[in-house]
Amino acid sequence: xxxxLRLILTFVVVISITxxxxxxxxxRIINVQxxxxxxxxxxxxxxxxxxxxxxxxERHNNSWKGIDLAISKLEETLQNNGSTLSPGEGQLLDxxxxxxxxxxxxxxxxxxxxxxxxxxxxxxxTNVVKNGVPVLTITRQRIGxxxxxxxxxxxxxxxxxxxxxxxxxxxxxxxLIILAVSVASVFIANTILAPVRSLAKAAHxxxxxxxxxxxxxKTNDELGDMAATFNTMVSQLEEQHxxxxxxxxxxxxxxxxxxxxxxxxxxxxxxxxxxxTPETARSLQVEVAHLNHLVEDLRMxxxxxxxxxxxxxxxxxxxxxxxxxxxxxxxxxxxxxxxLNTHILxxxxxxxxxxxxxxxxxxxxxxxxxxxxxGGGQVTVGGRVAQNWVQVWVRDSGVGIPxxxxxHIFERFxxxxxxxxxxQGGSGLGLAIAKxxxxxxGGKIWAExxxxxxxxxxxxxxxxxxxxxxxxx
Numbered sequence: 001x002x003x004x005l006r007l008i009l010t011f012v013v014v015i016s017i018t019x020x021x022x023x024x025x026x027x028r029i030i031n032v033q034x035x036x037x038x039x040x041x042x043x044x045x046x047x048x049x050x051x052x053x054x055x056x057x058e059r060h061n062n063s064w065k066g067i068d069l070a071i072s073k074l075e076e077t078l079q080n081n082g083s084t085l086s087p088g089e090g091q092l093l094d095x096x097x098x099x100x101x102x103x104x105x106x107x108x109x110x111x112x113x114x115x116x117x118x119x120x121x122x123x124x125x126t127n128v129v130k131n132g133v134p135v136l137t138i139t140r141q142r143i144g145x146x147x148x149x150x151x152x153x154x155x156x157x158x159x160x161x162x163x164x165x166x167x168x169x170x171x172x173x174x175x176l177i178i179l180a181v182s183v184a185s186v187f188i189a190n191t192i193l194a195p196v197r198s199l200a201k202a203a204h205x206x207x208x209x210x211x212x213x214x215x216x217x218k219t220n221d222e223l224g225d226m227a228a229t230f231n232t233m234v235s236q237l238e239e240q241h242x243x244x245x246x247x248x249x250x251x252x253x254x255x256x257x258x259x260x261x262x263x264x265x266x267x268x269x270x271x272x273x274x275x276x277t278p279e280t281a282r283s284l285q286v287e288v289a290h291l292n293h294l295v296e297d298l299r300m301x302x303x304x305x306x307x308x309x310x311x312x313x314x315x316x317x318x319x320x321x322x323x324x325x326x327x328x329x330x331x332x333x334x335x336x337x338x339x340l341n342t343h344i345l346x347x348x349x350x351x352x353x354x355x356x357x358x359x360x361x362x363x364x365x366x367x368x369x370x371x372x373x374x375g376g377g378q379v380t381v382g383g384r385v386a387q388n389w390v391q392v393w394v395r396d397s398g399v400g401i402p403x404x405x406x407x408h409i410f411e412r413f414x415x416x417x418x419x420x421x422x423x424q425g426g427s428g429l430g431l432a433i434a435k436x437x438x439x440x441x442g443g444k445i446w447a448e449x450x451x452x453x454x455x456x457x458x459x460x461x462x463x464x465x466x467x468x469x470x471x472x473x
Contacts, residue, residue, distance in 0.1 A: 011185030042150025211238035337375035
């Protein structure tokens with residue numbers, strides 16, 4: 001069953017049940033209240049008739065004989081018995097007498113008057129008699145009890161017709177409510193499902209590779225959030241698709257040059273054009289080493305981004321890692337005529353981290369700084385405590401990074417100087433690997449630079465002082 005049909009049926013069933021309950025309760029309330037009203041009217045009618053029958057009893061020597069004939073001629077009875085009722089009240093009683101049934105019981109409970117003897121006598125229970133109106137003489141002597149059909153719980157024909165009409169209108173109202181709800185539920189279901197259908201249609205196109213699909217955000221509710229989330233997801237998918245495409249192109253581009261060099265050299269040696277000398281072998285080894293380095297960097301980057309590597313976490317003082325990396329890189333710096341220094345502002349730079357991975361981060365950052373610093377320049381590696389973070393930076397005195405390139409330098413294969421050779425620029429993956437490793441430690445990394453005044457690559461790690469937390473990830 002389609003979702004739209006399920007929604008429509010749900011609305012109809014819920015409202016139908018609600019309408020049925022309301023109708024049953026309303027019918028019960030109306031019946032009870034109407035019966036109470038009829039009972040009160042019956043009591044009022046009996047009270048108005050009580051003086052008439054009481055006067056008749058007294059005028060006929062304390063006897064009920066002939067009262068049925070007298071009551072059938074109410075106007076005459078009122079005149080003969082000298083009732084204090086006005087002619088208008090007499091006409092009202094005459095009308096009520098024709099509509100309601102009047103029963104008179106004597107003190108022994110015998111029926112001495114019944115205005116409708118042709119009908120079956122209602123059940124005169126104790127409660128019915130109790131609700132009846134006592135007939136009293138002038139001396140307050142009880143001589144009987146007046147009961148109407150309303151007091152006995154029997155409705156007159158007009159009363160029953162009125163109640164039936166009320167019930168009929170309530171049933172018609174319930175039917176109209178259900179029909180209206182059915183129409184409204186179709187509209188509401190279509191309104192709710194329209195964004196869902198648009199989402200399904202757009203998702204189908206995205207699955208086919210069309211990342212230009214965007215949903216309009218028309219509301220500020222869950223449906224609007226769904227559309228906004230879908231748009232964000234599509235943008236990220238498009239970005240990831242573009243990154244994958246660029247990565248494949250960059251990998252192919254990076255592999256093409258060393259493979260071409262190897263192919264040319266080997267073909268030359270095969271044709272006898274290139275002598276197989278130690279210099280030729282070293283040239284081939286350089287290209288093979290470059291290939292190995294590129295493949296290893298790609299493997300490392302894929303593992304880090306897929307979270308498929310482990311961190312051997314321990315509480316370490318990163319000052320030792322800085323000093324060790326600087327000592328290892330000094331020879332490379334000296335060979336380029338660059339001064340490599342440290343600037344540690346705090347003795348205790350404690351973090352929870354993997355010393356080998358953090359050393360790899362620093363090596364990549366220092367290598368990048370050495371590549372961009374001309375001879376005679378200097379590179380400084382520093383560290384300090386900044387609030388709840390340990391901050392480490394690598395600052396060089398090179399040409400700096402253009403402002404347009406700052407947001408992109410941690411992307412794979414990105415080079416601010418597109419004309420630099422691979423020999424000068426490395427694999428183009430060092431900063432991307434450094435960023436992934438820092439983020440895996442719960443840190444952040446960024447670059448600061450003023451063009452022509454050098455650049456600073458900075459990362460921060462959360463301070464950890466709990467030596468008990470030494471479990472790896």
